[in-house]
Amino acid sequence: MADRAPGRPSRGFATRAIHAGQHPDPGTGAVVVPLVTAATFMQKSPGQPGDYEYSRTGNPTRDALEANMASLEGGAGAVACASGMAAIVMAFDLVETGGRVVATNDSYGGTYRVGENVLRRRGLDFTWVDTSDTAATIRELERGAAMLFLETPTNPMLRIADLRTLADAARAHGALVVVDNTFMSPYFQRPLEMGADIVVHSSTKYLNGHSDGVGGILVARDPGHLERFRYLQNAAGAILSPFDSWLLLRSSKTLALRMERHDHNAREVARMLDGHRNVAAVHYPGLPAHPGHELSRRQMSGFGGMLSFDVGTMDRARRVMEALRVFHIAESLGGVESLANHPATMTHASIPEPMRRAMGIGDGLVRLSVGVEDIADLLADLEDALGTLG
Numbered sequence: 001m002a003d004r005a006p007g008r009p010s011r012g013f014a015t016r017a018i019h020a021g022q023h024p025d026p027g028t029g030a031v032v033v034p035l036v037t038a039a040t041f042m043q044k045s046p047g048q049p050g051d052y053e054y055s056r057t058g059n060p061t062r063d064a065l066e067a068n069m070a071s072l073e074g075g076a077g078a079v080a081c082a083s084g085m086a087a088i089v090m091a092f093d094l095v096e097t098g099g100r101v102v103a104t105n106d107s108y109g110g111t112y113r114v115g116e117n118v119l120r121r122r123g124l125d126f127t128w129v130d131t132s133d134t135a136a137t138i139r140e141l142e143r144g145a146a147m148l149f150l151e152t153p154t155n156p157m158l159r160i161a162d163l164r165t166l167a168d169a170a171r172a173h174g175a176l177v178v179v180d181n182t183f184m185s186p187y188f189q190r191p192l193e194m195g196a197d198i199v200v201h202s203s204t205k206y207l208n209g210h211s212d213g214v215g216g217i218l219v220a221r222d223p224g225h226l227e228r229f230r231y232l233q234n235a236a237g238a239i240l241s242p243f244d245s246w247l248l249l250r251s252s253k254t255l256a257l258r259m260e261r262h263d264h265n266a267r268e269v270a271r272m273l274d275g276h277r278n279v280a281a282v283h284y285p286g287l288p289a290h291p292g293h294e295l296s297r298r299q300m301s302g303f304g305g306m307l308s309f310d311v312g313t314m315d316r317a318r319r320v321m322e323a324l325r326v327f328h329i330a331e332s333l334g335g336v337e338s339l340a341n342h343p344a345t346m347t348h349a350s351i352p353e354p355m356r357r358a359m360g361i362g363d364g365l366v367r368l369s370v371g372v373e374d375i376a377d378l379l380a381d382l383e384d385a386l387g388t389l390g
């Protein structure tokens with residue numbers, strides 16, 4: 001399905017999520033894209049492949065997913081990778097040796113780890129900055145940068161970066177703009193429409209939505225960047241498997257429905273936590289007191305399902321988390337089931353403690369990925385768990 005029929009405006013998000021790249025199979029009429037597990041494809045004559053040759057280079061199920069993702073983010077094309085980290089490393093490959101990356105300081109811990117412990121050794125220079133501070137970020141861009149890497153909202157503090165203003169400033173200073181859009185998904189935020197060059201996702205999260213597949217997506221506006229990513233993916237091999245591609249195509253069909261419910265449930269949970277006697281602080285952009293609330297309303301169409309809250313100490317955080325019965329203690333996020341994570345000892349343990357503290361990630365911070373269960377059960381679970389603190 002083309003995004004646009006002649007004479008009609010572009011089709012809506014939920015329609016594209018179900019139909020873009022997902023055409024009925026011409027051979028059988030099957031309305032679900034076939035899962036093509038073939039590693040290799042027959043050639044009629046030596047050296048004369050058809051559309052496909054070898055599944056690292058190209059695979060019909062992965063191609064369908066890439067068309068679907070490109071349509072949802074509004075890019076020229078997409079590349080589906082083995083994990084979110086594989087996608088992020090491919091994006092950093094656009095920076096030449098000696099180049100400087102200005103990046104969000106409370107990005108996902110793995111982004112910090114690959115920058116500092118892997119790519120710095122290859123000659124890339126990283127400056128980690130609070131990108132919710134627009135003036136400070138622009139000052140860093142003025143010092144010269146090849147790339148601005150933004151995560152917004154951030155993980156786990158839910159800080160908001162001003163995408164339009166920072167993309168304009170980066171362009172003026174000759175830096176590419178990459179946005180990790182994992183937390184919002186294209187349903188709530190489309191960075192390419194606000195001037196970003198490249199969007200990355202850990203599709204392990206909302207795009208998959210069922211916690212049953214690790215993957216990553218890169219979407220680019222510029223066909224030259226896409227060509228580079230495809231070359232690199234074929235050369236280095238970090239492809240998404242046909243089965244994981246097929247799962248993501250299935251998940252995409254319910255992305256709009258799931259995101260609405262995640263957002264609805266998280267708003268209710270944030271409101272409840274915000275007034276609770278045992279909670280010192282709640283970080284959720286949907287709360288009017290959140291410093292990025294107004295900006296979120298301008299650049300996102302929802303606030304999403306992620307939030308964090310502080311109960312003061314490691315011991316109190318542990319007691320609350322161990323008392324949860326519907327929320328599971330687990331890393332990751334964005335699945336239909338609600339999860340609770342302790343950033344200081346789990347997802348963000350690889351960030352040096354002084355830096356973690358400077359970012360506001362204290363030992364009492366708990367991050368929630370609010371799922372799509374009945375909201376009454378989620379609220380009761382949190383009430384009971386917080387009640388154990390007295």
Ligand SMILES: Cc1ncc(COP(=O)(O)O)c(C=O)c1O
Nearest residue numbers: 083084085108180182202204215
């Ligand atoms: C915002 C964000 N970006 C990137 C990643 C890395 O993705 P993956 O675990 O699929 O490699 C994660 C993983 O938690 C994440 O939360």
